[in-house]
Amino acid sequence: MKQDIILAGxxxxxxxxxxxxxxxxxxxxxxxxxxxxVHGMSQRGGDVQSNLRLSSDPIHSDLIPKGGADLIxxxxxxxxxxxxxxxSKDGWIITNTAPFVNIPDYPEMDKVMAELNRQPxxxxxxxxxxxxxxxxxxxxxxxxxxxxxxxLHILEPEKLREGIRRIFGRKxxxxxxxxxxxxxxxxxxxxxxx
Amino acid sequence: MSEKNLLLGDEALALGALHAGxxxxxxxxxxxxxxxxxxxxxxxxxxxxxxxxxxxxxEKTAMEGALGMSYAGKRALxxxxxxxxxVCADPFMGSAMTGANGGLVIASCDDPSMHSSQNEQDSRFYxxxxxxxxxxxxxxxxxxxxxxxxxxxxxxxxxxVLMRLTTRMSHSRAVVESWxxxxxxxxLHYPANPRQWVTLxxxxxVRNRQLIKxxxxxxxxxxxxxxxxxxxxxxxxxxxxACGIAYNYLMENFPDGCxxxxxxxxxxxxxxxxxxxLASMVxxxxxxxxxxxxxxxxxxxxxxxxxxxxxxxxxxxxxxxxLTPDAVRAALGLPKLPAYEASEVVAPRPPALCQGxxxxxxxxxxxxxxxxYEGARVFGDIGCYTLGWMPPFxxxxxxxxxxxxxxxxxxxxxxxxxxxxxxxxxxxxxxxGMTGLLDCINENADVVVCISDNLTTGMTGGQDSxxxxxxxxxxxxxxxxxxxxxxxxxxxxxxxxxxxxxxxEVEYHGVSVIISRRExxxxxxxxxxxx
Numbered sequence: 001m002k003q004d005i006i007l008a009g010x011x012x013x014x015x016x017x018x019x020x021x022x023x024x025x026x027x028x029x030x031x032x033x034x035x036x037x038v039h040g041m042s043q044r045g046g047d048v049q050s051n052l053r054l055s056s057d058p059i060h061s062d063l064i065p066k067g068g069a070d071l072i073x074x075x076x077x078x079x080x081x082x083x084x085x086x087x088s089k090d091g092w093i094i095t096n097t098a099p100f101v102n103i104p105d106y107p108e109m110d111k112v113m114a115e116l117n118r119q120p121x122x123x124x125x126x127x128x129x130x131x132x133x134x135x136x137x138x139x140x141x142x143x144x145x146x147x148x149x150x151x152l153h154i155l156e157p158e159k160l161r162e163g164i165r166r167i168f169g170r171k172x173x174x175x176x177x178x179x180x181x182x183x184x185x186x187x188x189x190x191x192x193x194x
Numbered sequence: 195m196s197e198k199n200l201l202l203g204d205e206a207l208a209l210g211a212l213h214a215g216x217x218x219x220x221x222x223x224x225x226x227x228x229x230x231x232x233x234x235x236x237x238x239x240x241x242x243x244x245x246x247x248x249x250x251x252x253e254k255t256a257m258e259g260a261l262g263m264s265y266a267g268k269r270a271l272x273x274x275x276x277x278x279x280x281v282c283a284d285p286f287m288g289s290a291m292t293g294a295n296g297g298l299v300i301a302s303c304d305d306p307s308m309h310s311s312q313n314e315q316d317s318r319f320y321x322x323x324x325x326x327x328x329x330x331x332x333x334x335x336x337x338x339x340x341x342x343x344x345x346x347x348x349x350x351x352x353x354x355v356l357m358r359l360t361t362r363m364s365h366s367r368a369v370v371e372s373w374x375x376x377x378x379x380x381x382l383h384y385p386a387n388p389r390q391w392v393t394l395x396x397x398x399x400v401r402n403r404q405l406i407k408x409x410x411x412x413x414x415x416x417x418x419x420x421x422x423x424x425x426x427x428x429x430x431x432x433x434x435x436a437c438g439i440a441y442n443y444l445m446e447n448f449p450d451g452c453x454x455x456x457x458x459x460x461x462x463x464x465x466x467x468x469x470x471x472l473a474s475m476v477x478x479x480x481x482x483x484x485x486x487x488x489x490x491x492x493x494x495x496x497x498x499x500x501x502x503x504x505x506x507x508x509x510x511x512x513x514x515x516x517l518t519p520d521a522v523r524a525a526l527g528l529p530k531l532p533a534y535e536a537s538e539v540v541a542p543r544p545p546a547l548c549q550g551x552x553x554x555x556x557x558x559x560x561x562x563x564x565x566x567y568e569g570a571r572v573f574g575d576i577g578c579y580t581l582g583w584m585p586p587f588x589x590x591x592x593x594x595x596x597x598x599x600x601x602x603x604x605x606x607x608x609x610x611x612x613x614x615x616x617x618x619x620x621x622x623x624x625x626x627g628m629t630g631l632l633d634c635i636n637e638n639a640d641v642v643v644c645i646s647d648n649l650t651t652g653m654t655g656g657q658d659s660x661x662x663x664x665x666x667x668x669x670x671x672x673x674x675x676x677x678x679x680x681x682x683x684x685x686x687x688x689x690x691x692x693x694x695x696x697x698x699e700v701e702y703h704g705v706s707v708i709i710s711r712r713e714x715x716x717x718x719x720x721x722x723x724x725x
Contacts, residue, residue, distance in 0.1 A: 036366040046545035061446035062366035065519040067533030081537040
């Protein structure tokens with residue numbers, strides 16, 4: 001089994017925190033993993049993506065081919081659309097709906113949402129609002145991780161929760177619990193709305 | 195005990211070097227190489243073994259420091275981005291002449307597609323140029339394994355080894371299994387042939403002839419190398435040479451195994467004997483290599499060979515840009531996977547200076563002054579502040595390479611440009627701007643050199659900057675009149691004061707230095723979080 005994921009967002013949003021939890025869970029499960037990241041100039045407020053590949057068999061390429069991604073997971077709605085040519089015809093888009101507007105010609109939100117809703121398999125949720133409602137505004141990324149875990153069949157949600165515990169463990173039980181709560185809220189939303 | 199870790203290619207190389215008995219890493223930050231040194235700096239073995247890991251002032255000082263360590267018999271690693279190899283080309287070429295005593299590995303990280311660079315140069319050319327062996331890992335595990343192999347090889351043959359990585363190797367993570375044993379560091383011991391280390395013509399001529407002979411041996415070694423191999427295929431209508439990570443993109447397109455014979459190359463000089471064996475099976479050869487067509491060009495030569503060679507030169511593979519699984523798929527003549535069209539709603543989102551960044555306030559004030567001077571030209575440099583070329587600032591007219599702002603402003607000023615303004619960051623200034631400033635002083639050039647000092651090497655993620663706390667003293671020491679070394683704090687509330695200072699120094703006909711100093715907001719956040 002294999003699943004290819006494109007993680008997307010804007011430099012500084014912290015897409016790699018999602019990748020870190022998945023990486024930890026995958027390593028624990030003995031899965032093969034490749035994760036191509038973006039460092040350097042592109043990180044400065046520009047569009048960023050990470051190609052994350054998980055498989056029970058050895059993986060060759062660090063990059064996902066066009067039409068090959070099983071999931072696009074994005075912290076920003078327009079950024080989810082940027083990688084559409086990489087999405088497999090049966091692939092899922094899991095995206096935050098809150099826009100990150102740092103360019104003068106950001107498209108109208110109605111158009112972005114209409115384009116997203118035109119896609120056959122989309123889960124769109126306001127992860128910032130959900131995290132805030134839970135009282136853990138810094139857990140937005142974990143809400144998104146939870147939402148994607150509903151279609152990330154290669155790793156059980158419980159394995160991802162364990163990943164969260166390992167990664168955030170040294171920050172104390174309160175941080176772990178608030179991140180798990182955020183994760184569960186995202187998972188629940190996804191299960192109801194997918 | 196062996197263990198498994200999730201490591202970037204850069205980190206895998208770093209861990210391999212530490213496990214191979216590394217005594218020092220010498221490096222200047224540069225994407226995509228920075229994480230090699232950062233990993234070594236944070237690793238417990240570094241503290242335990244007193245491994246040198248302090249950032250150097252530039253790549254030339256790095257290369258020379260490492261060569262000194264090799265002379266003293268210890269294992270040294272040099273790291274930089276591809277263009278850093280230009281900066282240290284002199285000691286690099288010289289190191290092939292001296293040879294290595296303690297193992298010496300030079301990691302140069304290329305950036306095809308220019309994700310964070312000004313050109314696409316392929317470091318492998320430098321290997322052939324210097325007659326030095328080149329290792330090019332194809333995956334993270336190989337990066338780890340090759341680190342030790344390269345150090346061992348360097349000592350066995352008495353030659354530095356150039357390790358070539360590319361962005362997708364450097365910045366992609368995978369599971370890496372490390373060996374249980376950690377080699378001890380070498381003890382202090384000097385070269386058996388001391389004459390070789392004094393490259394006076396009388397010695398260098400002897401050494402050059404030896405090196406030419408050795409280079410033939412390096413090629414024989416490459417033929418035998420476990421990192422290079424030829425695998426037969428069922429279908430001889432095509433033969434494929436895949437170098438470094440190109441091998442991965444090839445195999446990605448053949449999940450059930452490649453039907454064609456394949457020569458995988460990860461160690462150079464190019465093993466011609468293996469290529470001839472491949473050629474005995476096929477009439478058409480496709481060359482897949484990341485970067486410039488080094489192998490392809492050599493296979494083609496000038497005269498008809500009776501073979502059809504396909505690759506970047508005939509556009510079977512795009513002539514520029516990094517390889518992708520899709521580009522290789524097309525080169526193999528395989529149909530595209532079904533995919534969606536690009537969305538028309540999406541707008542480009544280029545990188546930009548961070549909100550709250552001091553460079554922003556500096557450019558705002560500079561623009562406000564220079565709008566009154568029609569002939570003004572601003573010579574930029576390499577760093578975050580190069581983004582001052584982008585909207586909304588449009589402040590810069592040039593950006594070429596590290597340090598060029600100061601010297602180009604000098605040349606333009608002599609040619610009649612006025613005002614001639616240089617904008618350079620603090621780390622770039624100590625890297626390659628200081629010598630240019632001395633030129634300006636010796637010529638009493640009419641230039642304004644602005645050092646936008648954010649107290650760090652910002653673009654690469656906030657590494658220590660060599661000049662922090664020393665810039666005024668450096669400029670005064672070089673001979674800038676202290677009355678024209680001005681310091682400003684780039685904040686919106688200070689615009690009037692900043693503009694007054696800039697205007698005064700523009701009007702002064704001599705060498706001025708304006709130091710615009712405020713901590714990088716990224717490092718500021720990190721420092722605040724630590725407290």
